[in-house]
Amino acid sequence: MAEPNKAPVPIHVAIFMDGNGRWAKARGLPRTEGHREGLETAKRMVVAAEELGVKVLTLYTFSTENWKRAEEEVSFLMGLIKKHLSAEFDFYRANGIRVVHSGDPEGLPRDVVDEIRKAASDTAGFDRMTVNLAINYGGRDEIVRAVRRLEAAGREVTEASITTALDRPELPQPDLVIRPGGELRISNFLIWEAAYAELYFTPVLWPDFTKAHLVEAVEDYRRRDRRYGGIK
Numbered sequence: 001m002a003e004p005n006k007a008p009v010p011i012h013v014a015i016f017m018d019g020n021g022r023w024a025k026a027r028g029l030p031r032t033e034g035h036r037e038g039l040e041t042a043k044r045m046v047v048a049a050e051e052l053g054v055k056v057l058t059l060y061t062f063s064t065e066n067w068k069r070a071e072e073e074v075s076f077l078m079g080l081i082k083k084h085l086s087a088e089f090d091f092y093r094a095n096g097i098r099v100v101h102s103g104d105p106e107g108l109p110r111d112v113v114d115e116i117r118k119a120a121s122d123t124a125g126f127d128r129m130t131v132n133l134a135i136n137y138g139g140r141d142e143i144v145r146a147v148r149r150l151e152a153a154g155r156e157v158t159e160a161s162i163t164t165a166l167d168r169p170e171l172p173q174p175d176l177v178i179r180p181g182g183e184l185r186i187s188n189f190l191i192w193e194a195a196y197a198e199l200y201f202t203p204v205l206w207p208d209f210t211k212a213h214l215v216e217a218v219e220d221y222r223r224r225d226r227r228y229g230g231i232k
Contacts, residue, residue, distance in 0.1 A: 006222040010175035012056040013049060013218075014190055014197070017042060018181030019205030032076045037207040039084055043091065048211035050095060050129045052218055056171050057131050058102065060189050064138030067107075078112055081135060085115040089122055096128025102167040103137035104145060132168055139191030142167055146192075166192060173197070176221045180206045180213070198224055 017038050024034030042059055049057045062077055085099075092099060099119040108116075116135065146165035150157050155165075163169060174190055174197045182203040186194070200217045202209075 006219075007224070007226065008222070009053045009218060010198075010221055011054070012058070012172045012174045012176075013054050014058040014060070014174040014177045014194065015045065016060045016177075016179040016181065016183075016187070016189065017206045018060075018179060018183060020207060022181070023205040023207040031073055034207060035073075035077060035080060039080060041207050041209055043088075044211065045209065045214060046097060046129070046131055047095060048214050050097075051211075052215065054218075055129055056174075057129065058134055058171075058174065058190065059131065060134045060137065062103075062135045062137070063188065064104070064136060064141050065188065078109055081133075082109075082112050082115045085112075085119045089119075092119070092123045092126060096126045097123060098126045098130045099123045100130060100132050100168060100171075102132055102134045102142070104141060105136070108136050130171065132171060134189070137167075137189075139186075139188045143192055162192070176200060176217065178202070178214075178217045180204050180209050196226075198226065 020034035020038040021031040022034070023037065024031050027033075042061075045059075046057060061081065066077070067074060091097070101116045101120060105113045105116070112135075116133070143162065143166075145167075146162050147157055149165045150161055155161055173193045173195075176199075177186070177190065177194050177197045178200045179186075180202050182201075182205075184201050186199070190197070198221050200220055202213060202217070204213055
């Protein structure tokens with residue numbers, strides 16, 4: 001029996017970096033070690049996604065809700081983000097990665113904001129793939145900030161104008177959202193942009209997520225029939 005026609009590889013993939021703490025706990029390690037390993041997974045997935053032909057990869061790095069975690073863990077995460085951004089220029093250059101940011105810079109430590117902006121500036125000329133880091137990001141917060149931008153500019157609030165006022169209006173909307181870690185919810189991630197994205201859930205914890213898992217998710221996406229509310 002012939003295999004059904006497959007859709008192209010998704011242009012924009014968004015991924016939850018979920019399960020780092022549980023991964024560490026299962027190994028008798030502090031949660032910080034799970035976050036450290038999760039960062040290495042993120043680097044591997046950037047390379048894997050580019051090899052598959054993905055053009056935009058959004059990584060849910062730190063949510064607006066993550067501030068509720070223990071102060072020690074939050075401080076470690078902020079330091080890890082800052083260190084990664086400042087140390088990985090050669091990685092971005094070697095892989096042609098442009099770095100951009102989604103989320104509210106207000107509330108982030110100033111040195112972290114400076115590193116985010118420096119990474120974006122230093123990689124602006126790279127065009128093989130865009131990595132969008134969602135840091136201090138929440139979908140509802142993004143929509144509220146978009147509406148406030150429109151109001152400040154005296155623009156009418158419509159579906160189209162909100163879309164143009166979001167954090168990264170220049171990026172295509174996500175085709176595929178992947179959530180490792182076993183949770184079956186979207187947790188305030190790209191809730192405007194992902195209105196018609198395909199969702200893929202897996203129990204694999206983020207530090208254990210491999211290129212093979214990414215390929216499996218992409219192939220599952222390619223077998224789906226995307227109708228956007230219409231009929232084919």
